[in-house]
Amino acid sequence: MTMKMSQIGWVALSGLFAVSLAGCAAATVQAPAGSEQVVEQAENEGPAAEQATVDEQVDAATAEQEAAAPAELQIVDSGWFVADNGMVDFAVEVQNPNHAVESIDPVIEVVGKDDAGNVIFDESIQTPGVLPDSTYYYSYVAGATANGAGSAEEAVKPATVEFSISTPEGSWQATDEKLSDVYTVQDNGVADSDFGAKEFTGTVTASEALDGATQSRVDVVLLDGNGKIEGGYFKIVDTQPGQAANYDIFAIDALDYASYAVYASPWAEDAAE
Structure with a gap:
């Protein structure tokens, strides 16, 4: 009788533990509201944006150099x-x-x-x-x-x-x-x-x-x-x-x-x- 109740209690505790883990997992993957904008902003301010800025500067420098001394047709x-x-x-x-x-x-x-x-x-x-x-x-x-x-x-x-x-x-x-x-x-x-x-x-x-x-x-x-x-x-x-x-x-x-x-x-x- 005692062992049976103990087994039932262990099963119940295991279920609760699983629910607790599932809740933790859900909390881990759930993104806060507005996080997409944060990610997008990070991308815009990250290496890609920096490379785009560099490319624009290179293009501008190339245009300036070619305008000053263009190669002939x-x-x-x-x-x-x-x-x-x-x-x-x-x-x-x-x-x-x-x-x-x-x-x-x-x-x-x-x-x-x-x-x-x-x-x-x-x-x-x-x-x-x-x-x-x-x-x-x-x-x-x-x-x-x-x-x-x-x-x-x-x-x-x-x-x-x-x-x-x-x-x-x-x-x-x-x-x-x-x-x-x-x-x-x-x-x-x-x-x-x-x-x-x-x-x-x-x-x-x-x-x-x-x-x-x-x-x-x-x-x-x-x-x-x-x-x-x-x-x-x-x-x-x-x-x-x-x-x-x-x-x-x-x-x-x-x-x-x-x-x-x-x-x-x-x-x-x-x-x-």
Whole structure:
């Protein structure tokens, strides 16, 4: 009788002890009201926040250094061909190696020479800005249509064409925007038009990063079998941020090409075409 009561009492005490332990465990994991804010505040004031501050300081220092002594824009590839009238269709690939500064209104110089090295034409073409860590493609036309010393039908075709690009002094501006953040291009292919030209069609969409600009340029760059530029064509289209805009680019007297690529970039309304 006594042992039975003792066993019952031990079981009861064990139950109470378990309840007590469970209560202690619950007290251990239960977070006080508002603790989430405390944790969030600790994270905001912890190593992550400190690293973010350091990154901002590094970015600011980089922008300041690059604005004072920016690396020059680079033409990393180019190509051209001559039409029967002596005009040169060309395209260039331009890179801005800087990380935090944009080149404002850079100028492309195009120099055509004959077999003897004499300059046939020397033209300067102003282009819109080139954002940092970005690659741009520009297609233009240059050259004279006829030799002034000969007949009007005598076309002057250069033997060589040289390209260079420069940024006017003081025309660098700090920015954290990149060209890859701005555009989406949907290529719809190429077809032969009724008058013999190649017609390239598709859509281009500018993101909100376009900063209110209402025009964009679309460049079709022709490539050879090795992926090198052979030439190109372009068109200016009206674009609104977030809305797809159609483009159709006619390539007249286009040379044979292995492939092509389509690119888009911002275009100021007062930019030279």
